[in-house]
Amino acid sequence: MERQGVLYISHGSRVPEATKEAMECIQLAMKKIDIPLQEIVYIEISKPSIEEGIELLVSQGALRIAVVPVLLLSAGHYYKDIPYELEKAKERFPNIYFCLGKPIGVQDQLIDILAERIHEKQTTVSPDIRILLVGRGSRNDETRRDIESIADKLKRKLQVQSIDTGYLAALEPRFEQALHKLLSETNSPVIVVPYLWFTGILMQSMQKKIDSLNSDGKEVILCRQIGNHPAIVAALINRVMETAEFNVNEYFYQGV
Incomplete structure (x- = not known):
């Protein structure tokens, strides 16, 4: 060959x-x-x-x-x-x-990783927990379909009532919009799950926003990226x- x-x-x-x-x-x-x-x-x-x-x-x-x-x-x-x-x-x-x-792409083993990242931060996941799955975002329609599919699979795996989605670019709702909406609807902690492979500018900007909210008395928890x-x-x-x-x-x- x-x-x-x-x-x-x-x-x-x-x-x-x-x-x-x-x-x-x-x-x-x-x-x-x-x-x-x-x-x-x-x-x-x-x-x-x-x-x-x-x-x-x-x-x-x-x-x-x-x-x-x-x-x-x-x-x-x-x-x-x-x-x-x-x-x-x-x-x-x-x-x-x-x-x-x-x-x-959308694979079940990646859903398992996301669930693991959530459990690292929240040992007990109640059915009514508020979770925000955040994708990078793009102008391609396939991106929204994939993120929504991942959110649905993760919801079923965790057996929770719902998982919201947000995006860091191109698509709506943007991360900050989706996060503020969730915080306005609950007094409980909000778990933010980044659908990002590696760390970088996007993770840093999310952490900065979350730190600002937490200093104002909110409780937002950022999970790790997928990583290695x-x-x-x-x-x-x-x-x-x-x-x-x-x-x-x-x-x-x-x-x-």
């Missing part, structure tokens, strides 16, 4: 801790994948870039490259930014086969293997 490479594409961040967390998570997956040529790159801000990562793999002899988005959901980066970079790479390396894999949980490392490994297997059949990405 021609030499296989794997290109992991993470988001990138101005927060060093976020880049470190992403790299550590991906490296956990890389150690369990028997493919010698593997590189980590970033969509923006951090280095190396997608273009630089492809150059590295090709220079090491890769003829087939499995492109794995280290993203939770399908949105602008998946539908626009990454394909744009692959189109450029295909023009430059016409004899290299590229296969673009899927983001992690073993279940999401396993989900990432599955995506890599799916994408690498597609590289030997008709589904490889060859541009237009």
Whole structure:
């Protein structure tokens, strides 16, 4: 079989801790994948870039490259930014086969992680507890459907009456709007569950807002991000293997 490479594409961040967390998570997956040529790159801000990562793999002899988005959901980066970079790479390396894999998506094992993050903060979860699930948000309609699906699955897993949703960008209600609405409806604590893979600016801004509310006498509890949980490392490994297997059949990405 021609030499296989794997290109992991993470988001990138101005927060060093976020880049470190992403790299550590991906490296956990890389150690369990028997493919010698593997590189980590970033969509923006951090280095190396997608273009630089492809150059590295090709220079090491890769003829087939499995492109794995280290993203939770399908949105602008998946539908626009990454394909744009692959189109450029295909023009430059016409004899290299590229296969673009899927983001992690809505999986039951991720619902388990969210439930675990809630139990870390709230050992006993009563049916009437108020929970706010917060997604990154995008202009793609699929994002809202996915977040609402995740909220419904989490509600059933926890056996609670309802879970509200909010977004950090592009979609309504925005995080702060949804949070203020919940606080106006209850005197009980509100649990905020970020549907974010790694820490970064978004987690910091949420924490800052919550700290401000808590100093005003409210009780808002922010759960940890998904992070390097073993279940999401396993989900990432599955995506890599799916994408690498597609590289030997008709589904490889060859541009237009």
